[in-house]
Each structure stands twice: as C-alpha cells, then as structure tokens.
Amino acid sequence: MDRTPADRPDQPNAADRFNEDQATYTVRGSEQPDLDAGVAAIREVLKTLPRRPGVYRMQDARGDVLYVGKARALRNRVTNYTQVAKLPKRLQRMVSQTRSMTIVTTRTEAEALLLEAQLIKRFRPPYNVLLRDDKSFPFILLREDHAFPRIQKHRGARRIKKAHYYGPFASAGSVTRTLNALQKLFLLRSCSDSYFENRSRPCLLYQIKRCSAPCVGRIGVEEYDELVDDAKAFLAGKSTGVQARLSKSMAEAAERQDFELAAVYRDRLRALTYIQGSQTVHAEGLGDADVFALACKGGTVSIQAFFIRGGQNWGHRAFFPAHVNDVPETEVLSSFLVQFYEDMPPPRRILLDRALADRELLEEALCERAGHKVGIEVPQRGSRRKLIEQAKRNAEEALDRRLAETTTQGKILRELADTFELADVPKRIEVYDNSHIMGTNATGAMIVAGPEGFRKNGYRKFNIKRPETNPGDDFAMMREVLERRFGRLEREDPDRQSGEWPDLLLIDGGKGQLSAVCEVMEDMGVHDVPVVGVAKGPHHGREGREIFHLPGGREITLPPNSGLLFYLQRLRDEAHRFAIGTHRAKRAKSLTMSTLDDVPGIGPTRKRALLMHFGTARAVKGAALEDLEKAPGISRATARQVYDYFHPGG
Template identity: 35%
Template sequence: MLNLNLKEIPQAPGVYLFKSKRGEVLYVGKAKDLRARLSTYVREPYLSPKLEHLLRNTESVEYFLTDTEKAALLLEANLIKKYRPKYNVLLKDDKNYPLLRIPIKEKYPSLQIVRKRKKGDQALYFGPFTSARGLREILKLLSKTFPLRKCSLAEMKRRKTPCIYYQIKKCLAPCVNPISEEEYKKMVDGVIEFFQGKGKELIKKLEEEMHHLAENLEFERAAFLRDRIEDLKKVLETQAVVLDTPLDLDLWEYKKENSNEYFIVLFVRYGYLYGFQTFQIKNPLGEKPALKEVILQFYMEGKIIPEKIFLPEKPEEKEELESILSELSGKEIKILESFQDEKIKILRDLALKNLENFILSEKRREKPWYAGLSEELVEVLRLSREPRWIEAIDLSQFYGTARVGALVCFFEGEPEKSRYRHYHIKGEGKDDYAMLYEVVYRRLKRGLEENNLPDLILIDGGKGHLETALRAGEDLEVKEVEFRAIAKNEKRQPEKLYIPGRKNPLFLPKYKEVYHFIGRVMSEAHRFAKTFAEKTKEKETLTSILDRIKGIGPKRKEVLLENFKDLEEILNAPLEKLSNLPGFNLKIAKTLKRELQKQIQT
C-alpha cells in the first residue's frame, strides 16, 4: 500500500515510478513539482476504482530529479518505453513501417528498405510506406528506369564480374564498369525527384533529353530513354495526390469508445499520401488519453518526423513536445490543430473515414466466439494461419445457358454482403473447370489491383476443382491466399475436404463447430449463385421475347430491362407506368402488353 512522507519529496521537476512488492514498475509519471503532484494521490478525497487499485498494489515510490520540465517529459517517455508499465497509456501496435533510405554521401548510392531512421544519419529518407511489399514493387518498376546498384558496398568492392541484374538491364554495374559519378548521380537524382512528388517534371526533363539525343542521331540511347519514360509513367499511376502544395506532414485523429482509444496517423510527403497507420492504445486508468504520451511513444521508435504535425486538439505541454520532437528529428517541428487549416480538411475527412473502418474491424476481431472457431479452421483445414476473410465460390447454369459464378464473403464468421460478387461467364468453355478458372482468376486479379485479397477461398467441388483454382492463383503469382475444396454428399452437406499437395481427401468432422460454419458458408454461396442464375435466365428469356416484338428496339428494350426484372412484372404493370417510361407512350404501352400476351399464349 502506498505510504508517502511528502516532506521528504523535493519541490522540483522530475519523474516518479510506482513499484510493486516484487519491484515491478506499475506506473511512470512526471511532474513540474514532484511534491505537489504526489500529494494528490494522498490527499484527493475521491479516486477512481482503477486508481485505487494501482495505489493498493504500490509498495514504494522512486523519483528522479531533472533540471527542467521538458527533461522530465523526455525521461518519462523513455522509461515508459523501457518498462512498459501496465497502468500507463501504451501503444498496442507500435510497429515501424518501412522507409526508403538513399545514402547520398556514398560514391554510388543504392536504394535500401529500412525500418528505423538512424539519428544523425546524413542519408535521405522517404516514407513511411504502409506496405513493404508495395514499396518493393515500386522499386522493382523504378529499377527499369533507374538501374542503380543492388549489392552492398562490401560486395561491390569484391565483385570482378557483373551480377544478373546487369544482364537484365536493372543495374549499371558500377562495381566493374567505368561509369562516371555524374552519370550515376543523374539516376539517383531521378529517384529522389520521383519520391519528392516531382514525377511529372522528371518525365518532362527525360522527354527533352530523349528529343535532344534523337536530333543528334543517338537513336539507341534515345530509345532506351523512351522505354524508361514509359515505365516511369506506369509507376506514377500508383501515386495519390492529396494536396496541391508539396507539404510534409502527419495528421492525427483519435476517437474514444468506452475504455478503448483508437488512433490513425496519415503520412503525407511532398503533397502525396504515402500511407497511414492505425492502432489502439491501452489506457488502464480509463482517463482521457494524454496525446503527448502517445505522440512521444510513437515517434521515439525511429520514425521520420515531418516538419508539421496536425492534431485534433492542442496537447498538454505543446511547446515542450515541439522542442523534444525537434531535437529527435534535427529540425524545427510545429504542432498545429487540424481544424484551423482549410487545406487540411480533405485529409481530416479521409482520416475520420478510415478510423471508423478500423474501429469497426477491431470490434469484429474482438468477438470471443470467433477466436475458437478460427483455431478450429486452422486445425481442420490445415491452414498456415488463422483466416479473418473467408470467401466461397460456386457456379450455376441452366443447360448451358445463364452461365454464372458467385462469390460470398465472411469476415470473422459473419457475412460481409458488401463484398459479395456475381460473375457472368465470358469465356467459351462451358465445363465447370473453365468457368471456375475464369471466376477465380477475375477475383484474384481484382484483389491484386485493389489490395483486398482474402485469407482463404473455399471451392465447391473436388480435387480437379481445387487444382483449377490453384492454377489461376499460380498464373497471377498469388501466394498469400490459401485454397481448399469442399465436396458435398447426396444430401448436399459438406463431407470431404481437398487440400493442396494431398492425393486423397479428408472427411470433415461433423462434431466440430467448424463443420457447421463451412456448411453455412457453402450453402450461402450456392443460394447466391442459384438466385443469380435464375435472374440471369429470366433476363435472357425476357430479352429474347422483347426482340420479337415490333416497335421495341434496342433503346426501349434496355429501358424495360432496367425497370422490370421479369415478364410477369411487365404484364402486371399499369399502362400509365409503362407509358411514362422514356421513349414510350400510351400506344406503345398497349401494343407491348398485347404482343406479350400473344407470346405467352403461343
């Protein structure tokens, strides 16, 4: 139990630590006046239940004196980072996203992906990037335009012959080739300009150089430059401009729900949105989150600190916080409030929208019932990881017509109907394998483009169907999605499980919860496919009938198909409704109903 002799505690700035009997650090705090701050724990007439619990478990208090309040703030952040006390505000997700490092002081700089910025480093850094894979893809494309070295300095000194990258024209091989530093620097400057958001200006400069080479009859070099320009234009399509000025900034938003606080940080560099990070903080005392604690914990992990940081409100000790961040980054940092700047409004709206999605996904993820189910899925389906996004694909057709595919999606055990999809089969192949290949291929291709691939895809079928789905994945080089095939019995209940690389199927255990879940998913996929096939057949039948009616041309047919789902609905529609359709009148409406009746009777 906490027992303090306040007279012995100095009236000076510093940091204090609450410790348990075992010496565990339970809480770290800082104060401008240690005696005044610690006296609140003794003299306060009412304490929250969580704070009372902390004090009951505290056996001793240690404190460290500092010269200034700013030094106390920095020491507090360092001690929280070191001890991770359970009663302090802690980041649950404090991972570092990848950065691009260019050591410009080296003779022949390379492009390096790192997770932390070295203090005092003279290299250039760009980022953070949300996806390491996405950054590698960008660098892969850029290497066609700017073939910089890939090996380390040590490898470069040892090498006597060019590596494979030189053979495929993705490296100039400065290790063995007499390349001037000036020529190589042009390449490095091009990469820097690209990541500074000057891609369009860079393309313009390269085009001018290409025309100059062509005029001087250096056609081979001009053609090489032309190809570089085309590759660079493709890469530029991946960048999203969010500001009309080349600003560097981080924009923060947060929201509190019950005892949980959710945060999002948008990373804008040179006016381009590089990515964002979301995280939930642990605040055991249940108080309002101290922004300065969260911000210091976030940036003290070696992250790049931009010159401007926009927050939803003014934090405590704003000036001290700016001073510490300035020291960490080596440049002046300004903390601003996002609602005061009109240019930032579009970013703030974007941040709030993504924060709501994050909160929703976190709530779903915390459902306890799904935790057990996901473990069963890994065990029974022999998966490499617990699946959060599960999709199922089924096919349907009517005697070779109305050929369709359907995809349903479940997120942590619940249907996510916004991600359900229908597929009209476009290919000529009418067998199940050709149809399935097309649906899986189209789904994965869209997933790669939109970065929303599922964790697991269940296929309705047997070994051949599984192999077909795997082939579609291999053709697109998709490795992060797992496939399983579910064969049903005569009662259309899931029975056999087909796994890649295994010749014979496994029988699904009917006594496990996962069996009923798989049955639910596959039934939903079958229902969705069948319903869509029926609607497609009705549309095809209606289209065929309308084609035979005089006075109903392509435009009027299109209007009818948009407003009515089947023949019966048109027949039951009042003449007034039909005559008010675009391109229709009362005479055409009467003719349409009369001719439809004749078609039915014949």
C-alpha cells in the same frame, strides 16, 4: 528514505543525459493490500519530494511498475494521488496497489516527458496508455560511401553517416513497391559492394532495365551522379523537375532517331507516372509531415497515421493503443505521440484532428529530440483540413474492422472454452512444437495467442541442450522445453500475478505427446493448466480431420467448416512455422561454423588468417607447431595456443 544512485541497474541507459541534474528516490511502504496502504506509501514519499520537474514510477508490493508519469512540479502532481475521492476508479485501483515509488528529477518538463516515454517503453506499465505496435518502420537508404551509391531497403538504427534515409514507410510492402519503381526510374544499383566488385558482366537487373550496370562500366561516374541527384530530388518532393528533364531527354533522343534510348526514357517516365499515380493521398506543398486522427468506440481507440514526405504519401497505418479505458481521448493521443516518436525522427510538421492541452510541451520535447523545429497544427480549412478528414474516415473504418474482428474472435474463444471445458475464456494460449532433422540442430518453439491475436513479443525458442535428451526423441525434447518454461515461471512469478501463466496449452502431437506433457506438468506440480494435443487426421489434416486429444483419453473432432477448427489450425500452423524457421536459422548458422570457433583467443581475423594459409580447418588441426608459427599474422604464443587445443598433452 533511501536515495538510489544514478547508476542503479533498474534505471534505463537512455536516461544518462539527465545525470548532471537528477536524483532518484525509492520509498517502501506497507505491504497491506488496500487503498489506505497505497495512500500511506505515497504520503511517505511526499515528505521529501521537491517541487521540481521529473518522472515518478508507482510500484506494487513485488516492485513491478504500475504507472509512469511526468510532472512540472513533482510534489504538486503526486499530492493529487492522496485525494482519493477525486480520482477516477482506474487510478483508485492503481493507488490501492501502490507500495513504493521511484522518483527521477530532471532539469525541464520537456526532459521529463522524453524520459517518461523511455520508461513506458521499457516497463510497459498496466496503467499507462501503451503503443502496442512499436516495431521499427522501413526506410529507403541511399548509401554514398561508395563511388557508385547504392539504394536499398533499411530497417533499424540509422547509423551510417554518409547516407540519406528516406521514410518512414508504413509497411515493407509499400517501401518495396516504391523501391522497385525507383530502380526502374533512376537505374541505381541495389547490390552489395562485394557483389559489385566481383562482376565481370552485367547481371539480370541490367537486362530488365532496372540497373545501369556501373559495375562493368556501362555508365560513368558523372552520369551515375546525375541519376543519384535525380533520385534525391524526387525523394525530396521535386518530381516535376525530374519529369521535365526526362521528357526533354526523350524528345531529343527521338529527334536524333535514337529510338532505343527514347524508349528507355519513356519507360522511366512511365515508372515516374506510376509512383505519382499510386498516391492515394495528395499533399502537394505540404513538405514533410505526419497526419494523425483518432476514433473511439466501445472502449477501443484507433489512431490513423499518414506519412507525408516531400509532398508524397508514403503509406498509412492504423494503431490501436492499449489501456485506454476511462482515459480522455486527448490524453491518449498525447501519450501515443510521445511514444511513437521515441524511435522515429519527427518531421517538421505534425497535423492532428484535435487540439492538445500540452501542445507546446510536446513541441518543445520533439524539437529537442529532432534537433530542428517541430510544429503541431490542427488545420481548420483548406486542403490540410481535407487531409485530416480523410485520416479521420480511415481511423473510423479501421476501428469498425477491428471491433468486428474482436467480436468474431471473442465468439471463437468462448466456443473454445466450452468445447474443452475451460474455467473461463482463455486470455493466454501457448502452443508448443519441436523441429529437428535426424536429431540435429534440435529446437523447441513456443508461440502465444490471446483475444487480440498473436503476441509475437511473447514467442520463445529453446535450444535443446541437455545431455540426457537423446537426439530425435520428441518426448524428451518436449519435457526439456516445458521444464525450462514452467521452471522459470515458478521462480519469477510463483503467485501468478504477471499474466504470463497460460490458460491453455496446445501441443502439436497425439496421445503420446499429450501423456508426456501431462507427466511433466504433474512432476512440476502444475495441476491447473489445461493441456490439449492436436493430431492430424488420417489424411494429414488436409481435410480438416484433426483429432484433439484431452487428458483421460477423451478425443474431440470438429466439423470441417467449423470456425473454431480453422482457428486452432492457424495456431498449430503458426507454431510449426516458427519452429521450422528457428530450426533453419540454427542449421544455417551451424553450416558456417568451424572447429576454430572453439579455440580460445582465436577471433575472426586470426581464424581468417589460418584458413587462408592452410585452406581448411582440418589442415589447421593437423598442422605442426612450426607450420602454425609460419602463418601470417599468427604469433608464436597464438600458434602454441592453437596447437595445444588440438593436441592436449602433446
């Protein structure tokens, strides 16, 4: 048995908190691909396995992680995998592939549960229930690191200390709509600090009554702070008090016959009414809570989530976890919750539509993560039960829509396989496109699609950088992209076990592009990946007259109303969109670059000092050594370094 140190590279950084009391073991077993070999490898681990809490990883002969699990007593839990007759077929397949295990012990079972979620997110094992949609959620951010706090949309890490984060919201659309209404209601600024400091007159937002223009003194600090306090109260669920104050202010302004001010309060009341009226889920008195309900049909699971904050509905979203076949529904929901709250702050209350066997353990783990008490409840009556029933209906409806879409998608993929004479229905389709302007900022792009739709985590961009690739030569660009892509596949997965090898390549181009691609594939020894070129018809594809070119000179056209044609157009357009976006981002970055960026030892501060002193990078390049030494913040050694870079041998 080999003991692996805690700082081993394949251990996640997030596990550092367990370093005080953890040990990691890796045991290698036989390479024979059968059930007996898997059981033998597991029994080898059992010889030295402690009866302590921890996490275990099961790995195949290549070292890829098959499954991540947690246990209160590792020896007892892992022993179950040697009793093959009692295991379901899914776990028997997993054991037959297992050739090694890595064990990490922890202090408590709750820590093991948190570590398990971290490892599942990192390794994406094929035998774990996986949260597919793990992208970050948008928040409303109220920054208070300025005399006049700023309200804005935020997505990502919550690192600003003097700030309040309100969310999560289910989608960018829901947070944008709420943010627009909040600006009308509370007139808080949304501009950046630099924009704020350089205003000499109010901007358009002031004219359309969505900002109080603190930048030019149209409102004082105390009055603005009152607006901020009202916004905080509203976002905390205390909208009744805000509504009462606005109504009172409107009445007082009307009594003074200040009808213009009264109209302002009226508009703000309308904005408040809009926000309240847009709540399709009413949860007054619930405070902060997340609501989850699960529906299952045909081996597919839908989990509906409602986000309630301050008694207000901030949107809902359906999730479709992967790898749920033969997994009990309560286990699916439990695994989903741990992964969902890996990057999301848990609220104080979580409402579920069913009881979980490990509820107390989940509560303990989420309390540890959140830093406050988290309760998991299964309402049986009253308004909370109605909320659960509404979430259940939404989960079932979302599942029905998903199954209908999957059925349609399956028919299209089968038609695709028949049309292009593929060996089987494709599980991974890769589409390639290039983008450049007169050969500048050349980029290649690859998108990935499959039975479940676009796989955006598989998208790749390629900066064209080989010196032998002539600018603007589309054929050479495509050759470089494919050689890099398939060269890496050959190195990392020569046995084609990872599922990263495509079942079909779509190329945006006609006969010439197709011939170039086929030549590249032939040179690389890749003979079994079908390639199809998509060329626009005589009217640039606007009438659905795309021509599909196959190796050997064959051409296929599809009826203008064909569902397969629409699907292929979507794939081609998505690749084009991704390629154009990548190219534009690269071009925008190049516009802000300077020749000073390449000078060793010149960072942003010294670069700024040189540009402020000389005006342009060209002036810096032509400056004498004595002039460089006179620039503020530039030492004699730095000046010599800059001068020598632009005047080698001088």
